Amino acid sequence: MNTLREDLHELAAHAPDVDLADLAIRGARRKRVVRLSLAAAVVVAGIAGGSALRFQEVRPVPPVVLSPPETKALPLPDKGVAPVEQAYRPSCRGGCQEAGWRIVTRSGETFQVPARSGPVEASADGRRIAYYSEKDRRIVVRDLASGWIWKAPLKQPKQDFAVEYALRMSPNGLRFIVSGWGGGREPNMLVDVEQGTVEQLESGWWPVSVADGDGPVVLAKPYDNTTKVWVRGHKPVTIPTFTYDFSALGPDGRRLVRVGQVLGHETPKVQYDGTIVTFDALTGGAEARVPVSGIPGDLQPAWLGGWLNADEVTLVAVAQSPRSDISAVAYGVNVRTGQARKLFPIRAKGAYAVPGLVR
Amino acid sequence: MDRYEGFHEFVRARQQSLMRTAYLLTGDTHLAEDLLQTVLTRVASHWAKLAKGGNPEAYARKALVNQNISWRRRRRVELPGAALPEVGQSHDEATVRRLALLHALAQLTPRQRTVIVLRYYEDRTEHETAQLMGTSLGTVKSQTNYALSKLRALTPQEVDR
Known part of the structure; x- marks a missing residue:
């Protein structure tokens, strides 16, 4: 152990x-x-017209010469909300601790989600979101159009979400896996809010995807240089790389896609290589690797997600440098040709969620 | 009175030590700098309170560990030029071993990497490590075991000597 100590030093x-x-x-x-400008702006906004004018005469609000603060978002309406494009936590400016999550709909509106801590995820079609309700102490699933809410039959303390966690929704959002690492409890539960059931999943397995109803659940367990992929109900298969970066299981119930990566020779690290690899999740075979095209050179494929149609999955490409102005962009990528088409840029550099993304 | 009185002195005295931990946690010079800057900005924001009777270094170290874990996905995108810097002597046994260690650390999960850095670089007890990471003693023990097993498989010469 002294060698380890010395080499770390x-x-x-x-x-x-x-x-x-x-x-x-x-x-x-x-x-x-x-923060002070925001507070002043709130005070100004709260005072009726004439008073506000007098206030400004006496003590004008100083011009904000720095980056403008995040605009306020309206609370999520009870119903009638369009599908989600993305969710994000506003960047850390002016008291972001309390800012919580926001969703941006495909029609361009931004709403504040009634969730201060824990995950926010959206079903692959963006029509339903799931988030942790501190009041109910459980995950709730909400249909944005109808406003209908399903409460998970599983109570969880908010400490479950003070550590690493994952929330993986099925395509219709009514089934999900909630997992956590690092806390005292480390849950790994399969929850069906429609049936009202909770099933403990095998510990040590990481959630990849879950289908609707009683459809397949896919889990993964990376080892040093290989990863086991397990479509429950079948035998686990082993793929020849260490990775967590998978798509959801394909509509055919077999195809899974992973982000291609290589071990650098000069730099001994795992690096994304700009390809995606489709394989048969039931046999581990039939690998097909294609380079991803249609993505700017300063971005590289990083995460995959739900299927947009029979041959296209969601892909998020991220900037190669954390100093880049662009943080990430969502694409749909054809798994046969590798051709990507741009969907939308990701708004946040920090925490964000894209419907159906596996991360 | 200057709101940040004493902050420069604190940073001057401790930033290199914090930077070394940040570098081991991230494995990348740019990310380490970003991480430490984020943490020091937070320390500066709370400086008035911390300077009065808080423990700025403990606060900074805890923030460093937890901020890094929350960046876990971002860190997995390896950056160009993230190799071990030149050490002056090429390809001797120790250099090769350290390169292997750097590679092996990159294969650990963020929490496994964190326990290795805190336990074997900073020589912290399991209890201190648990407090810094905001986790249980049992998790520290199990994560240390997992991490050492993985390191043993990847770089046996580091752990078995």
């Missing part, structure tokens, strides 16, 4: 020299200015 010695004090203070000042 040796590696750590390669950390770059930095001087971040001024940058940190500038960042803190910027947050403070925006």
Whole structure:
């Protein structure tokens, strides 16, 4: 163990020299200015016309010369909401701790989701969302058009979502897997809100996808250089790489797609190689690798998700550098040809959710 | 009074130590810098309270660990130029071993990597590690076991010596 200790110290010695004090203070000042500006704006907005004018004469609101704060979002209406394009947590400016999740609909509206902590996910068609309700202490599924709400028959403390977690919805949103790692409980549960059932899944397996009704559940377990993929009810198969980056199971109940990756020779790390690999999840065979085209060079395929049609899955490509202005873009990619078509840019650099995405 | 009085001194004294931990946690110089800057900005935002009677370093270290875990997916996108920097002597036994260790660390989950860094780089007890990660003692034990098993498989010379 001394070798490990010594080598960790040796590696750590390669950390770059930095001087971040001024940058940190500038960042803190910027947050403070925006917070104060927001507070002033709220006060101004709360005072009726004439009073507001007098207030401004005495003490004009200082112009915000920095990045504008996130605009306010309306609360999610009870019903009549269009399908979700994406969900995101606003970036950390002006008191983001309380900002919670927002959804952006395909018709371009932005709404505040009544969920402050935990996951927000949307079914692959964007018509239903699932989120953790602190009041009910459980995941709830909401149909955006009708406003109908299904409450999970599984109570969970909010501590379940203070650690790593995953929430994987079925295409119609009425069945989901909720998993967690790092807390005391580490749940891995298959929940059906329509039937009112909860099933404990095998521990140590990571949720890939779940179909509607009594359809297949796909789990994965990465090892050092291989990954076991298990369509429950069949024998697990082994694929020759370490990965978590799968699509949902195809409409044919067999095809699964993963993001292609290689082990660098000069840089000993796993790197995405710009391809996607389709394989048979029941046999592990029939691998077909295609390069993804139609994506700008500074983005690379990173995550896959639900199927948009018989041959196309959702793909999110991310910027190769965290300093890039673009964080990520969602595409539909044809698994036979690799041709991608742009769907929409991701709004947040931080936490976000795309309907049906497996991540 | 300057709202950030004493902050520069704190950063000057501790940033290199924090940067080393950030580098081991992320395995990438750019991400490590981003991570530490994010954390120090948060420390600066709370500086008035922390300087009065808080423990800025403990706060920063806890934030470092937890912010990194919450960035887990982003970190899996490996960056160009993220290789081990030149060490001056090429391909000797120790260099090859460290390259293998860097590779092996990249294969660990964020929490496994974190327990390895906290337990074997910072020499923290299991209890301290659990407190920093906001998790249970049992999870620290199990994650340490998983991580060491994986390291043993990938770089036996690191763990078995």
